Amino acid sequence: MKKEIDILGKKIETQKIIDLIKFCAKLGLILLIFASMLLLSHSVLLSPDDYNFTFVQGTNYTQRVDSIQNAIQTGKFFYTNWTGRIIPHVFIGIFRNLPEVVYEISNSIVFIIFIVLITKVLNKKSSFLSILGVFGYLAFSMMFGEKFAWISGSFNYLWPCTLLVIFIYYFYN
Numbered sequence: 001m002k003k004e005i006d007i008l009g010k011k012i013e014t015q016k017i018i019d020l021i022k023f024c025a026k027l028g029l030i031l032l033i034f035a036s037m038l039l040l041s042h043s044v045l046l047s048p049d050d051y052n053f054t055f056v057q058g059t060n061y062t063q064r065v066d067s068i069q070n071a072i073q074t075g076k077f078f079y080t081n082w083t084g085r086i087i088p089h090v091f092i093g094i095f096r097n098l099p100e101v102v103y104e105i106s107n108s109i110v111f112i113i114f115i116v117l118i119t120k121v122l123n124k125k126s127s128f129l130s131i132l133g134v135f136g137y138l139a140f141s142m143m144f145g146e147k148f149a150w151i152s153g154s155f156n157y158l159w160p161c162t163l164l165v166i167f168i169y170y171f172y173n
Helices: 016-045 047-054 068-080 086-096 099-124 128-139 142-147 151-172
Strands: 004-007 008-014
Touching: 008 016, 008 128, 016 099, 016 128, 016 142, 047 086, 047 151, 068 086, 068 099, 086 099, 086 151, 099 128, 099 151, 128 142
Parallel strands: none
Antiparallel strands: 004 008
């Protein structure tokens, strides 16, 4: 028999209340992690790559990547000069020429997706403790800011790894 609690004249199953509390705790943790990443992304200084790739490569830092044509020109420069990170470096230039908040929010969302899907790949579910554990592991790892907060680091490590985790999650599940 299911236990029920009388709240304001309505009978509610105890399990539904427990599920609601678990959901609210997980949502609160995700929002806390999102806010933490947003603050970190906002407060971290630019790395040399973040600054350098703001400009069209091969123009001696005179022209910014502020159009599709400039992004293509930068991509061609990287390709013809045997640079293996063409896509991330072009994205750095594009995002550096947008308002900063676009990158900060996008990166925080990608980080949340990464953490939640890592926990789902490992556990087949994303519980409060597994999300907290993965976040804690990543937050206290060496070079956290360089991989997850710097624009160049996130486009070279976080974003591709998130795409890989999405692929793994949907392919293997």
